[in-house]
Amino acid sequence: MADAKTLIVPKGATGVLVFADGSVVFGRGFGAVGEAVGELCFNTAITGYQEIMTDPSYAGQVVTFTFPHIGNVGTNADDVEADTPFALGCVVRQDVTEPSNFRNVQPFDDWMRDHGRIGLSGVDTRALTRMIREKGAPNIVIAHDPDGAFDLAALAARAAAWPGLEGMDLAIEVTGKDSRLWEGGPWTLGVGYSSPLPLAGGVGGGAVTADTPDMPSPNPSRKREGDDSRPHVVAIDYGAKNNIFRNLVKAGARVTVLPATATFDQVSALGPDGVFLSNGPGDPAATGAYAVPVIRQVLDADIPVFGICLGHQLLGLAVGAKTIKMHQGHRGANHPVKRLEDGLVEITSMNHGFAVDAATLPANVRSTHISLFDGSNCGIALTDKNAFSVQYHPEASPGPQDSFYLFQRFVDGLKKAVAA
Numbered sequence: 538m539a540d541a542k543t544l545i546v547p548k549g550a551t552g553v554l555v556f557a558d559g560s561v562v563f564g565r566g567f568g569a570v571g572e573a574v575g576e577l578c579f580n581t582a583i584t585g586y587q588e589i590m591t592d593p594s595y596a597g598q599v600v601t602f603t604f605p606h607i608g609n610v611g612t613n614a615d616d617v618e619a620d621t622p623f624a625l626g627c628v629v630r631q632d633v634t635e636p637s638n639f640r641n642v643q644p645f646d647d648w649m650r651d652h653g654r655i656g657l658s659g660v661d662t663r664a665l666t667r668m669i670r671e672k673g674a675p676n677i678v679i680a681h682d683p684d685g686a687f688d689l690a691a692l693a694a695r696a697a698a699w700p701g702l703e704g705m706d707l708a709i710e711v712t713g714k715d716s717r718l719w720e721g722g723p724w725t726l727g728v729g730y731s732s733p734l735p736l737a738g739g740v741g742g743g744a745v746t747a748d749t750p751d752m753p754s755p756n757p758s759r760k761r762e763g764d765d766s767r768p769h770v771v772a773i774d775y776g777a778k779n780n781i782f783r784n785l786v787k788a789g790a791r792v793t794v795l796p797a798t799a800t801f802d803q804v805s806a807l808g809p810d811g812v813f814l815s816n817g818p819g820d821p822a823a824t825g826a827y828a829v830p831v832i833r834q835v836l837d838a839d840i841p842v843f844g845i846c847l848g849h850q851l852l853g854l855a856v857g858a859k860t861i862k863m864h865q866g867h868r869g870a871n872h873p874v875k876r877l878e879d880g881l882v883e884i885t886s887m888n889h890g891f892a893v894d895a896a897t898l899p900a901n902v903r904s905t906h907i908s909l910f911d912g913s914n915c916g917i918a919l920t921d922k923n924a925f926s927v928q929y930h931p932e933a934s935p936g937p938q939d940s941f942y943l944f945q946r947f948v949d950g951l952k953k954a955v956a957a
């Protein structure tokens with residue numbers, strides 16, 4: 538690793554990572570030309586780079602992929618967790634080659650360019666990952682210029698001036714702005730995304746904006762539309778991955794998605810049988826003003842709650858626990874988690890840089906899952922209410938589907954409550 542103050546850009550270096558401490562890593566730029574500042578993390582998943590890049594939880598971050606062949610199956614319109622990438626950029630070992638896959642629609646480097654995302658290839662990603670593991674996730678600038686005309690000292694100063702993810706609220710920036718009805722289940726080969734039930738009004742699959750520009754019509758009596766007897770889940774979108782909604786639908790729920798800033802009145806006006814708290818980017822403690830008070834009201838109203846990742850951390854905060862910034866975080870598709878109720882091990886997908894501090898859980902909240910990598914908290918459940926959450930990603934995308942049972946458990950619980 539070189540130093541920004543003394544270095545001359547080597548010939549052929551069209552991309553660079555510049556660290557807040559002045560260290561520099563050169564490579565070849567691809568995708569968009571420009572620069573971006575954020576936190577550098579690493580993800581160990583072998584597949585699913587398009588899902589990872591489009592996961593809104595990666596806002597404010599640049600992803601180092603430890604798997605060396607990124608881009609080799611191209612990109613398509615289906616393997617996305619949101620309409621656009623949210624990771625600022627990525628760092629990869631090998632240059633992006635011609636895509637080889639029957640589902641390819643556009644090469645990865647072109648897709649990155651079209652979405653304004655910067656890539657850096659030709660980097661020793663093993664060394665970079667070791668550095669992140671040793672020193673913690675650093676603040677960096679990633680830059681791409683075909684002429685290699687980098688002002689390294691200025692880029693280092695920009696990285697050093699960036700305040701960092703701790704204390705930064707990003708959910709507010711990435712949340713969907715409108716309420717919407719969600720329809721459509723998970724993807725299967727040869728079928729695509731399923732749409733198990735038509736929406737009231739005859740709209741087909743996918744996400745649709747509700748009839749009214751602000752909120753779907755209130756449904757306080759929990760009356761079903763048409764013959765739709767599915768329990769109604771109101772999902773609060775702090776930067777949600779679409780596959781979460783698809784899995785809620787697969788488990789048998791009707792899903793309405795509300796923005797992160799939805800008030801308790803707006804949530805309860807929909808007559809929810811359950812409330813879902815989504816994943817999302819940034820520091821959970823920085824969302825305090827809008828997220829946590831609403832979650833407390835939902836708990837007080839005895840509405841069942843299920844949360845994932847940021848939603849897990851927000852539920853933790855709502856019950857009075859604290860969250861902490863992790864040294865390097867957990868990002869990958871093979872993280873073992875122990876389910877404490879029976880000792881079963883789930884292999885999970887993860888993406889988080891903050892965690893609930895288990896030592897701060899109050900007496901009415903039990904720890905339900907722990908990471909087998911470092912013992913950190915990976916799940917909680919209230920002992921006096923129907924509310925639980927996990928730090929990892931049972932929706933996978935990418936990753937193993939061991940933990941789908943959590944969606945089923947949540948929705949089955951709602952079905953029973955509705956029938957009672």
Ligand SMILES: NC(=O)CC[C@H](N)C(=O)O
Pocket residue numbers: 594815816817818819820821845846847848888889890891892
């Ligand atoms: N995937 C997520 O929801 C991430 C939650 C939070 N932003 C973290 O980094 O821990």
